[in-house]
Amino acid sequence: MISYMHEPFTDFSRKENRKAFEEALQMIENDFGKDYPLVIGGEKIMTDEKIISINPANKKEIVGRVSKADRELAEKAMKSALTAFETWRKVNSEVRAQILFKAAAIIRRRKHEFSALLVKEAGKPWNEADADTAEGIDFLEYYGRQMLELKDGKKVESRPGEHNRYEYIPLGVGVIISPWNFAFAIMAGTTVAALVTGNTVLLKPASTTPVIAAKFVEVMEKAGLPKGVLNYIPGSGSEIGDYLVDHPKTRFISFTGSRDVGTRIYERAAIVNKEQFWLKRVIAEMGGKDTIVVDSGADLELAAQSIVRSAFGFSGQKCSACSRAIIVEDVYEEVLNRTIELTKALTIGDPANPNNFMGPVNDQQAFDKIMRYIEIGKQEGRLMIGGEGDDTRGYFIKPTVIADLDPEARIMQEEIFGPVVAFSKAKDFSKALEIANNTEYGLTGAVISNNRMHLEQAREDFHVGNLYLNRGCTGAIVGYQPFGGFNMSGTDSKAGGPDYLLLHMQAKTISEML
Template sequence: MITYSHELETDFTIEKNKLAFREAIAYVESQFGKDYPVVIGGEKIFTEDKIVSKNPANKEEVIGHVSKANKELAEQAMQAALETFETWKKWKPEHRANILFKAAAILKRRKHEFSAWMVKEAGKPWAEADADTAEAIDFLEYYGRQMLRLQDGVPMVNREGEFNQYNYIPLGVGIIISPFNFPLAIMAGTTVAAIVTGNTVLLKPANTTAIIAAKFVELMDEAGLPKGILNFVPGSGAEIGDYLVDHPKTRFVSFTGSREVGCRIYERAAKVHPGQKWLKRVIAEMGGKDTVVVDKDADIDLAVNSIVYSAFGFAGQKCSAGSRAVVHQDIYDEVLEKAVALTKTLTVGNPADGAYMGPVIDDKSFKKIMSYIEIGKQEGKLMTGGEGNDSNGYFIQPTIIADLDQDARLMQEEIFGPVLAFCKARDFDHEMEIANNTDYGLTGAFLSKNREHIERARDEFHVGNLYINTKCTGAVVGHQPFGGFNMSGTDSKAGGPDYLVLHMQAKSTSEKL
C-alpha cells in the first residue's frame, strides 16, 4: 500500500511540531532580501528589472527580489531548451524518475522550510502551507512511479509473422505557467510531469510567488537535474508569456490560472505560426464556481462544516473553493444560522502567528473581492463579514451573503476570495439545476443520507471532482485526480493515471518478421 504525504500532514497541536515550524519561519525570515536569478541552460542571469516580492500579510516586508526575463532572454531560454531536449529525450525513463524521487526526498527533509516560504510569500496559514508541500512531494513521487509504468508502452496484439509496439515519446519544449494559490504543489507538479516524460521546459511562475518557484528550481538542481532541462523565466505575462505561447517552437503549454487568461492562451496557441510544424497542445486548469449542495435529510453539522471550510480555506483563493451553498428549503434557515456562527469563530490575521485565515494575495485581488461584496449586498443579505482592511496587509473578513437568486452575479461569477453565496432550493431536482447552472464544472459536494439522491447526484452533478458527504476541496494525488469540465479547463486530471500521457505522443511501430 502506498502512503501519500497528505496522510502524514503535520499535526500542529503537538508542541514540538509548533516549535519546529516557528524555527522554519525564523530561518526563512533570515533569508529575506536576497536576489534570485533567471536560470537559462544552467546559467544564472541577474537583470536590472526585478520582481519585488512582498508579504501580503505585511506590505512593508520585502521577501526578496527576482530577476525578470525579457523577450531576448525568453528566446535564449527557448534555444537552450530545444538543444537539451535532443539529449534529455534519450534518457531512460527510470533515470528521469529517479531525479524526481531524489527531489521528493530532499523536499521531505526541508518540508517546514518550504511551507514557511509559502506562509511568508503567499500568505498561507500553517496547515494550508503544510498541505501544499505534502502535495508537491506526492506529485514528485506519483509522477515518477507513473513514468515507470508507462515506459514500456501498451501491449499490442501480434498476428503471425508480425511484431507490433505502441510506445510513448516526449513532445518537445513546454511552457509552464503556474499560479500563486498553490505556489509549490501546482508549480512543481506541472513542471515535473513535463520533465519526467522527457520534455524540457520554460517555467514562468506567478509574479507574486516567484521566490517559492526559484527555491524549487534550486532544489531540482540539487536533485541532479541536468542543466537546461528546467529553465526559469519569471516575468510579465503580456511580454514573455504571449511571446512564448506564440513561439513556433513551443510544443505545448501547461497553464493553471484564471478563465480569462486560460481562454486567451487556448486561442493564441491554436494559431499556426511560420516555422511551426505541429498543433500545440494546451493543458489548462482554469476557474471554478463550486457548489456545496445540502439535501433535505443531510447531517446538519457535517453540512455546515463542509460549507464553511470549503469556502474559507486559504481565504477562498482556490479554484476548488465551495463559494456557493445550495440548501434545501426545509433546513435552509438552520444551516445558514449555524454556518454564520461557525464562520464567526474563524480567526483572521497574520498566518505566521497561526491565524486560520490570512490575507488575499495582493491589492488587485483585495479591490476585486471588496467590489463583489458590495454587489452581494445589493443582491442578497449580508449575514457576516463584509469588511476589509488593507492598511498593513490585504485582509478581508470571511463573508456570507444569503437569500440570493440562483442567477445572481454572486452565484455565477468566480470571486476567488472569502465570499460565500447562500441560495435556497425547493427539492432535489432544483438542487441539481442550480448546481449545474454556471459555466464551470470543477468541484462540488453533495450532502445527503438519501441513497437514491446520492446515486442520482453521482450521475447528474456535472463536475470533474464530486465529493459526497464531505467538503469539496483537498483532492489527494493518486486518490482524487483533479480537473474540471466546461470553463474549468481541459479536465486534465492532475495526479491521475492519464496525466503524464498528455505530455507525450504515441508511436506505433509494426515489423514484418
C-alpha cells in the same frame, strides 16, 4: 510496484513540530530581501529589472527580489530548452524518475522551510502551507512511479511474421505557467509531469510567488537534473507569456489560472505560426464556481462545517473553494444560521501566527476585486456576516456570507476567488442540482445527504470533474482524487491521476515484419 501513500500532514499540536516550524519561519525571515537569478541553460542570470515579492500579510516585508526575463532572455531560454531536449528525451525513464524521487527526498527533509516560505510569500496559514508542500512531494513521487508504469508503452497485438510495439515519446519544449494559490504544489506538479515524460521546460511562475519557484529550481538542480532541461524565467504575461505561447517552437503549454487568461492562451495556441509544424497542445485548469448542495434530512452540522471549511480555507483562494451553498428550503435557515455561528468563531490575521485560521488575500488587485464583488452581493442579496476589508498593513478580508440570492445573481455565477460564500434556496433536491449545474464552470461540487437515491442522482447528474459526497469540496489528494474539471474549468486534465502524464507525450506505433 509499491503504491505510494501520500505525504503525511504535520501534527502542529505537538510541541516539537511547532518549535521546528517557528525556527523555519525565522530562517525564512533571515533571507528576506535576497536577490534571485534567472536560470537559463544552467547559467544564473541577474537582471537589472526585478519582480519584488512581498508578504501579503505585511506589505513592508520584501520576501525576495527576483530577476525578470524579457523577450531576449525568453528566446535564449527557448534555444537552451531545444538543445537540451535532444539529449533529455533519450535519457532512460528510470533515470528521469529517480531525479524526481531524489528531489522529493530533499524537499521532505526541508519541508518546514518550503511551508514557511508559503506562509510568508503566499499568505498561507500553517496547516494550508504544510498541505501545499506535502502535495508537491506527492506529485514528485506519484509522477515518478507513473512514468515507470508507462516506460514500456502498452501491449498491442502482433501476428505471425509481424511484431508490433506501442510506445510513448515526449512532445518537446513545454511552457509551464503556474499559479500563486498553490505556489509550490501546482508549480512543482505541472513542471515535473513535463520533465519526467522527457520534455524540457520553460517555467514562468506567478509574479506574486516567484521565490518559492526559485527554491524549487535549486532543488531540481541538486537532484541531478541536467542543465537546460528546466529553465526558470519569471516575467510579465504580456511581455514573455504571449511571446512563448505564440512561439513556433513551443510544443505545449501547461497553464493554471483564471478563465479569461486560460481561454486567451487556448485561442493563441490554436494559431499555426510561421515555421511551426505541429498543433500545440494546451493543458489548462481554469477555476470554478463550486457548490455544496444540502439535502433535507442531511447531517446539518456536517453541512455547515463543510461549507465553512471549503469556503474560507486559505481565504477562499482555491479553484475548488465552495463559493455557493444551495440548500433545500426546509433546512435552509438552520444551515445558514449554523454557518454564521461557525464563521463568527474564525480568526483572521497574520498567518505566521498559528492561531489564525485565515490570512490575507493575494495582493491589492485581488483585494479590490473581492471587495467590489462584496458590494455587488450586498445589492443582490442579504449580507449576513463579514463584508469588511482592511488593506492598511496587509490584504485582509473578513469571511463573508451573503444569503437569499437568485441563482442568476452575479455572485452566484462569477468566480470571486475570495472568502465569500453565496446562499441560495431550492424547493427540492432536483431543483438544487439544477441550480448547481447552472454555471459555465464544472470543477468541484459536494452533496450532503442521507438519501441514497439522491446521492446516486447526484453521481449521474451533478456535472463536475470532482464530486464529493458527505464531505467538503476542497482537499483532493494526489493519487486518491485525481483533480480537474469540465466546461470552463479547463481541459479536464486530471492532475495527480493515472492519465495525466499521457497529456505530455505522444504515442508511436512501430511495426516490424519478421
